[in-house]
């Protein structure tokens with residue numbers, strides 16, 4: 001078992017990563033709670049629900065509510081329904097919400113916790129590779145048809161309990177999706193880490209030791225940033241590398257049509273191309289493209305119209321006065337936030353799409 005402590009200006013919490021944690025989950029709760037609501041998606045409930053419920057039921061008053069699996073549950077309807085469940089189960093300010101699943105459940109249940117009675121404790125119990133990213137740092141949100149995560153808050157969990165045994169049952173598509181964020185953590189932090197990630201072959205069974213080591217490194221990269229800039233005034237924007245276009249693609253194609261990581265992977269390729277142009281430097285575009293292709297990321301997508309994409313990019317949370325900001329790289333490990341005019345963005349995006357297709 002490995003523990004990293006996150007210390008921001010507002011809160012301290014532990015991220016515990018290890019094997020077999022689910023069946024001892026009660027031991028990792030930071031304190032005793034009078035009442036717990038577990039929010040889980042139907043797939044995760046089917047595989048791991050009993051273990052967690054049985055462990056907690058002996059000690060606490062526990063209720064479970066499930067949401068349909070998939071990005072479309074990160075919606076105002078599910079958010080409202082979960083609030084109603086919290087009321088029905090008599091959760092109060094001494095109660096706990098457990099977000100049990102991938103990033104979808106983490107973001108949704110975390111947002112419920114952040115607004116129910118103006119905020120009650122919640123913990124993240126991630127079950128996907130992607131959630132090494134989403135469970136740490138306290139961004140919680142739901143989607144709006146106009147844009148990803150437009151309704152949300154900064155609301156850190158009181159603990160993250162990451163049982164890596166759960167990764168064994170992940171479908172290949174979700175392994176790919178999660179690894180895009182590991183690649184991101186490599187690109188924004190360190191050449192050696194990036195190269196190490198590109199050595200991983202996602203088409204063969206994962207080497208658990210290597211994966212867990214890389215997930216811990218990714219968490220370390222994220223922790224270092226959110227500890228200094230919890231609310232994204234400056235350097236936290238670096239964690240958005242690949243997301244300005246990625247989120248626009250997800251939202252324009254329809255939530256769930258492409259996974260978050262698949263869209264971010266395309267967004268990172270675009271950001272690398274732009275970085276080359278803006279900083280007159282060489283970027284590992286080809287190395288990343290080849291790795292993504294070899295690992296069966298969908299790089300040839302049915303592209304939405306450029307105007308729609310640009311409109312969505314303007315709604316990105318980094319935008320100011322409708323000017324699109326993108327995170328680019330001056331070099332690997334040296335991210336930088338750059339403003340782009342509509343004209344420039346359109347020209348580069350058109351060229352990128354043409355060359356990718």
Ligand SMILES: NC(=O)c1ccc[n+]([C@@H]2O[C@H](COP(=O)([O-])OP(=O)(O)OC[C@H]3O[C@@H](n4cnc5c(N)ncnc54)[C@H](O)[C@@H]3O)[C@@H](O)[C@H]2O)c1
Nearest residue numbers: 043069102103104105127128130133134139166169170260
């Ligand atoms: N808050 C943040 O900082 C942050 C960071 C990155 C991504 N996100 C958000 O996270 C979401 C994506 O998260 P995700 O990729 O984990 O998707 P997800 O939560 O939708 O899970 C993906 C799929 O995997 C299934 N699944 C989950 N765990 C499983 C397991 N152990 N075994 C088998 N199947 C399992 C789920 O049922 C689902 O079908 C997006 O909404 C994205 O915007 C948030």
Ligand SMILES: O=C(O)C(=O)C[C@@H](O)[C@H](O)[C@H](O)COP(=O)(O)O
Nearest residue numbers: 133137139148149236239240243317
């Ligand atoms: O933690 C962050 O900050 C990130 O940007 C991490 C991203 O991987 C994640 O997808 C996040 O939800 C994006 O945030 P948003 O503010 O662009 O919605």
Ligand SMILES: [Zn+2]
Nearest residue numbers: 181243260264
């Ligand atoms: Zn992301």
